[in-house]
Amino acid sequence: MKHTKVKDLLNSTKTLQEVTAKGWVRTFRNNQFIALNDGSTIHNIQCVVDFENTPETTLKRITTGAAICVSGELVESQGAGQKYEIQVKKLEILGDSDAEKFPMQPKKHSLEFLRENAHLRVRTNAFGAIMRVRSVLSFAVHQYFQQKGFVYVNTPIITGSDAEGAGEMFQVSALPFDNTPRTEEGKVNYKEDFFGKQTNLTVSGQLEAETYAMALGQVYTFGPTFRAENSNTSRHLAEFWMIEPEVAFNDLADNMDLAEDFIKYVIKYAVDHCADDLKFLETRLADEEKQKPQAERSEMSLLEKLNFVLDNNFKRVSYTEAIDILKDSTPNKKKKFQYLIEEWGADLQSEHERFLVEKHFKSPVILFDYPAKIKAFYMRLNDNTEPGKETVRAMDILFPGIGEIVGGSQREERLDVLIEKMKTLGIDEEELWWYLDTRRFGTAVHSGFGLGFERLVLFVTGMGNIRDVIPFPRTPQNAEF
């Protein structure tokens, strides 16, 4: 008999039907009540075993983690907390789970312990919920862009171009590492490597996506990106997924509108489609908050935070305004900031971003028009700025508890200005000949942004460490599994 998913059983409109379920035992109480989970929902279905007519040897094998198949009648449950249960007529142990050895016992495990068991942690309620929410969010990303007529573009992962400068890169090679071929000058001879040149893992698909936007109009990427930075923080991964839309004819204001609309859409989608999982994660977060001193606790529950983002406009604040606010702020005057804000041009640190978002505006903030000096070469130089105070049409979106979730800009569409900037920064024109072609042939105003997908998942699930929202995190000293 075909089995039915637990989710479908719990949503069934008929009782007293013969059903079969397959899944893993979460708990087994009183030699009688199995809580069975199959991953289709956070909820278990209770399976009531006729223990008097079940061999003792079988009962002993109903342990946490064991895979079983049960058949019986789906009936209304007498117990609290569930609508239906299965009155088991037939029970088969598919795969045992030694109670002494199974690491995922039904008790609270530390997040560190669970990370070391990343292959099994998804069998817990919390990680099941996180990964379902992550999946639904990623679908929402595709749905949002596809409905608007964007074309999904797979930009290359292995790249021969290292000019973007978004961060330290991993090198990719098929050469024998122990004994690399050398040139006459004693350098590694990349001509003998697989691609005939030095190659790296991409830090961003933006430059390639721009070439597509200048043909297809609206495009987006959603793929893995890499940073070989030794950042052992709760917000950084060496391998993470990034979403990068790029739109021809969009200026910076359009870009901010798109980013805000997009973020609200995907959060709303998760709120609408992951109610049970988010409710569980809300309780988890509330329990965690209780461990903190009163002053550090969040004023809002998880769903309140999500709804707050949905219901309010993101504050749009120029860098110059932000600097004025920060200069006048209490932590700056009382020298509580580690990096004091003394003058226009300073790069904002995480402490400043948090102050703006969490203390001053108490809202997501879009900072825009940053000093040209602290931003990337491809950003559109603002017209009519004071000499020495040149700004670019950049924007960052800052979220409470997360910090930067989006970085974007209007791109410099003027070939001469772009080449001039590249010269100043020592970026090789030859290397980016294809990128410059977009400005040589039919250039136009265009804009885009990058959103770090794991930071979004972090915000929506209320988790505190980015390593807990990706299945198998890659961080310094860790590439297990």
Added chain:
Amino acid sequence: MKHTKVKDLLNSTKTLQEVTAKGWVRTFRNNQFIALNDGSTIHNIQCVVDFENTPETTLKRITTGAAICVSGELVESQGAGQKYEIQVKKLEILGDSDAEKFPMQPKKHSLEFLRENAHLRVRTNAFGAIMRVRSVLSFAVHQYFQQKGFVYVNTPIITGSDAEGAGEMFQVSALPFDNTPRTEEGKVNYKEDFFGKQTNLTVSGQLEAETYAMALGQVYTFGPTFRAENSNTSRHLAEFWMIEPEVAFNDLADNMDLAEDFIKYVIKYAVDHCADDLKFLETRLADEEKQKPQAERSEMSLLEKLNFVLDNNFKRVSYTEAIDILKDSTPNKKKKFQYLIEEWGADLQSEHERFLVEKHFKSPVILFDYPAKIKAFYMRLNDNTEPGKETVRAMDILFPGIGEIVGGSQREERLDVLIEKMKTLGIDEEELWWYLDTRRFGTAVHSGFGLGFERLVLFVTGMGNIRDVIPFPRTPQNAEF
């Protein structure tokens, strides 16, 4: 005034309205008719310029590839081939395109030339169509699985595990290549590398996906995978996107059902949502076929081929049956095969697969129950097979013109059998401790497959070379862009 996408203009239900359009000039005829494309559709909108009242200097700048903005009235077109056109009142050149230098002139370019200009080829009709179809197909993939309750899982791209053995791997490192740190024995000291160990680019997310299937029930991956194989063919890429569903409690028959249903769904989705692009690609293919000798031409048009797949069941044929057919076949008897089929156990070559699919069955074929010796370690050993003729529950789906499009299997769920097999093949148990845990704790029958996304796009678009269905192909000696 906000501009409207060309697709929306062409689908408009109102005429005589003031509209603005932005895009790139495809052609400019008689100093009067601009064919404008913005990538939203394969169709251009005709913009009729009042050339008598437009400065000669402006007219001269309306060249192929130039970005322009036009405003005027949307009216019914007098010309053939289009319903609407824009009577231009205002025309602005946004970005020039030097007619002498722009590589994408309105003429037929070779596919080789276009590959060298992968950043610009998407401005042609064919590549615009291909990339829109690719995007729609990828959305169909997500929609299919999400509707069925599958969880999308991002398995790691950088992996410390090289045990899967699906192919040659690229190595990933942050060590200085020119001067790698060494151990006392003179070997590269990977302990000093970013991850503290040797790491590679993934060849498959299957093993990690299995751990998730054994918790969430139904999962799928869709991400880049890599092969450092020096295969300079029209069907191989060093970097390609793969879809890998994995389902707990599915046996091989369920797996074949899932694969067939999935492939039909996504092809149907493209047929339903990409009518204009596919029509163009059908004509392109027909033109290409005309260059071939009569005997080599396909009997079916592109859409006929797609509908043939939708309307017919894939033939399910065991390896043993296939060998019998091949042994008795005319090319085998007449020694036309490069590799003659002499006995059971032979690995099937592309020529044999093509014979089965294109000559014998004239239909997609699912071959199953392959000899254990020619398949991977994790495949389920069949019960009750003759000694020396052991088979595994593997299945490959073969498509006309494409060859293998899917490879999958029921997985070996028995810990002891799996360990025995690994020992025989010299695969390190320690290395795969986490994979074996899925069999130690609550093991169950489960199955999955991998589908090479580009091969699917190749089939649906009717293109002949896999380098033409991914934006920036990675192949031996080529990592440009």
